[in-house]
Amino acid sequence: MNWGTELWDQYDNLSAHTLKGIDFLEKYGHFVKDRATIEYEYAAKLRRLVKTYQPKKKDEEDYQFTSCKAFKILMNEINDLAGQHEVVAENLQANVIKELNALVKDIREERKKQLQEGNRLTQTLQTQLENLQRSKKAYDKAFRDNEKALENFQKADADLHLSRAEVEKQRANLAYKTQVCDTAKNEYAMQLQRTNELQRQHFRSGLPEVFRQLQELDEKRIKNIKNFIRSSVDIERNVFPIINKCLDGILKAADVINEKEDTMLVIERYKSGFLPPDDIPFEDLSKGCSDSGSANNINNIQISGKLKEGGYTVKGTITGKAMKKRAGIFHIFGSRGNAAIADGKEDLSDLPPNQRRKKLMQKVEELKSKVAQETAAKDGLMKMKGVYEANPALGDPMTIEGQLNECSHRLDKLQGELKRYQGYLEDAIKGIQSGQNNSLTNSPRMVNGSRHHRNSGGSAAEEESLSRSASDSSVTNPTINHNKQSAPGTPQLNHGCSNSPESGLGTSHTSLPGVDSDPDQYDGHTADPESEYYEADLLAPMGVCKALYPFEATSEGSIPMAQDEELHLIEEDQGDGWTRVRRMHGELEEGFVPTSYIETTLFDK
Structure with missing residues (x-):
């Protein structure tokens, strides 16, 4: 069944039908284009939504809670979902819309070509029919003239x-008219034969071929619509696995939420370290106590008139109102980090015990980082001086001397400051421990001859944490005896580690959660008292680097590397000529290498 034989006389209808088919194909193309636009807009709105709810820098401290971490992971997954919708839109644009527009153009041009061919064939047949009509009229006229002459x-x-x-004249006229009639008859017969042959070719081969081409074009159009629909489905189905992974990631983010862990973080963040007030003693005035003494005892209890703003204030206790005022002055509970060190006392003795310990830990960590940088800078200057001494053509060693002296002076100053704050930290920890011990020994409450401990938030896990912090202080402070017996239950450190904990260089196996890690971070797991040391959280690599030359580590904090070796980039050059890297393969080793010896490539953010 084909159009050439079944629809041989429907030229105009076929022409209109093929035009409508092309218009429908264009309409489907507009639909796919609008669908891709919607996908782009949806992806853009998802990204804008994620950007709107990204944590601000001032709120980063709150994102240590598991619920906030889960929300952050959820936003990352939503951002990935937006990327998948962009992939759908891009693939629709490249694989469907582009090909569809090209197909519409080709079919339209081919249809125009076939219709022009059909018009040509029809015009040729029409011309031949007109020639036949003229020859017939001439033959008819000649035949009548011949009859009249006869x-x-x-x-x-x-x-x-x-x-x-x-x-004879009439005879001659008859002969002439007979000859003209015969000539017209022969011309008519010839035109009739030619017309029949052309008409036969027109309706049996010429026009059917045109209709067959139009039929193929229409079938091609219909088939490609089916293929485009299938391609659109495949494009969307291909992103389903990634979308499912994003949804799985959101479910995992939900599993990260731990209400107990967040509760511990709240305790760690806001715990002052003070103990609840003792019971108010009863003053029996009938025993002859002086009124002035009773009045003095009562006056020692400072009762606030606004119980809603913090209850009562007892000596050694900070009310909610006083704490709010202190936070407004020193910003110790805000996001300014160590601003309280500059605004308040140097040893932070004006802060609550637990908050003081946290701030001192942050200050010690900051000083350790600065000591590590200055140490790396000094090592770089020493190496440069050695190179100049070995090869004077490269430079004068005396030009490095001044910089080396300044670096040594800064390093000595930082180390002295580090020791001073380590001493403050040790005093703060001892103060917390002694306060807890005094609370236990001086408690007036006795149950069956045994002391009744207050539930003041001082658990065994907390004591272990404090003991661990004290042990870490003994490690970081070189003046403390390393062989000193630590508190019961306190994990022993691996003092045989070759990397100095003060420098902060090399591997970080001696880092403790109490000092070397963020005190506000809580992973929900208690430390194993049987382990020799604790692993600190590794910094995420910023990129990769490749060694251009071999390097042998000659100073503490640096690591050797072979030529063409690839390493992870942990910290960029801070202006001292050294870059912090980590090995990608084998034993986990981290340290500094000369910046001029490597070629770095940063990851895309």
Whole structure:
């Protein structure tokens, strides 16, 4: 079944049908284009939503809670979902819309070509029919003229009154008309034969071929619509696995939420370290106590009139109102970090015990980082001086001397400051421990001859944490005896580690959660008292680097590397000529290498 034989006389209808088909194909193309636009807009709105709810820098401290971490992971997954919708839109644009527009253009041009061919064939047949009509009219006229000439000759031949010359004239006219009639008859017969042959070719081969081409174009159009629909489905189905992974990631983010862990973080963040006030003693005035003494005892209890703003204030206790005022002055509970060190006392003795310990830990960590940088800078200057001494053509060693002296002076100053704050930290920890011990030994409450401990938030886990912090202080402070017996339950450190904990260089196996890590971070797991040391959280690599030259580590904090070795980039050059890297393979080793010896490539953010 084809159009050439079944629809041989439906040229105009086929022309209109193919035009409508192309218009429908264009309409489907507009639909896919609008669908891709919607995908782009949806992805853009998802990204804008994620950007709107990204944590601000001032709120980063709150994102240590598991619920906030889960929300942050959820936003990352939503951002990935937006990327998948962009992939759908891009693939629709490249694989469907582009090909569809090209197909519409080709079909339209091919249809125009076939219709022009059909018009040409039709015009040729029409011209031949007109020629046939003219030849037929000429033959008809010649035939009537011949009959009239014959009739005139017969009348003349029968009329005896006409001369012989007149009869011959009629005979000659009859012969001429007969010849013209025969010529017109032959021309008519020839045009009729030619017309029939052309008409036969037109309706049996010429026009059917045109209709067949139009049929193929229409079938091609319909088939490609089916293929485009299938391609659109495949494009969307291909992103389903990634979308499912994003949804799985959101479920994992939900599993990260731990209400107990967040509760511990709140305790760690806001715990002051003070103990609840003792019971108010009863003053029996009938025993002869002086009124002034009783009044003095009562006056020692400072009762606030606004119980809603913090209850009562007892000596050694900070109310909620006083704490709010202190936070407004020193910003110790805000996001300014160590601003309280500059605004308040140097040893932070004006802070609550637990908050003081946290701030001192942060200050010690900051000083350790600065000591590590200055140490790396000094090592770099020493190495440069050694190179100049070995090869004077490269430079004068004396030019490095001034910089080396300044670096040594800064390093000595930082180390002295570090020791001073380590001493403050040790005092703060001892103060917390002694306060807890005094609370236990001086408690007036006795149950069956045994002391009744207050539930003041001081658990065994907390004591272990404090003991661990004290042990870490003994590690970081070189003046403390490393062989000193630590508190019961306190994990022993691996003092045989070759990397100095003060420098902060090399591997970080001696880092403790109490000092070397963020005190506000809580991973929900208690430390194993049987382990020799604790692993600190490794910094995420910023990129990769490749060694251009071999390097042998000659100073503490640096690591060797072979030529063409690839390493992870942990920290960029801070202006001292050294870059912090970590090995990608084998034993986990981290340290500094010369910046000029490597070629770095940063990850895309």
